[in-house]
Amino acid sequence: MDASTFLLVLKVVQDQGYSRAAALTFLIYDILALLEDEIELIWRKKWSFTKVLYLIERYYGLIAVIIMIVAGALPNPSSKLYAHPTHTKSMNQAHLLPQL
Numbered sequence: 001m002d003a004s005t006f007l008l009v010l011k012v013v014q015d016q017g018y019s020r021a022a023a024l025t026f027l028i029y030d031i032l033a034l035l036e037d038e039i040e041l042i043w044r045k046k047w048s049f050t051k052v053l054y055l056i057e058r059y060y061g062l063i064a065v066i067i068m069i070v071a072g073a074l075p076n077p078s079s080k081l082y083a084h085p086t087h088t089k090s091m092n093q094a095h096l097l098p099q100l
Contacts, residue, residue: 020069027062 031038042054 016072020065020072024062024065024069027065031058031062 038058042051045051
């Protein structure tokens with residue numbers, strides 16, 4: 001991998017991290033801003049199908065972003081799969097370029 005490809009990969013990874021952090025920040029802000037109303041209108045009511053759907057919809061995005069952040073922080077063993085010695089140099093680098 002040449003230096004320009006390496007720098008491009010680092011830039012993409014950095015941008016993804018910033019995007020995930022921004023999404024998490026927005027979701028937490030939204031939840032905290034409406035928490036008082038949610039406690040009064042949702043949490044104090046009896047359990048119902050509508051309440052379950054609301055809670056799934058409300059917190060699915062938060063859970064998904066947290067999972068993406070945690071998964072992004074873990075090492076990626078699949079990158080070693082692309083480094084098979086029979087692949088050419090261009091095939092090894094093709095998976096590193098961002099898909100536009």
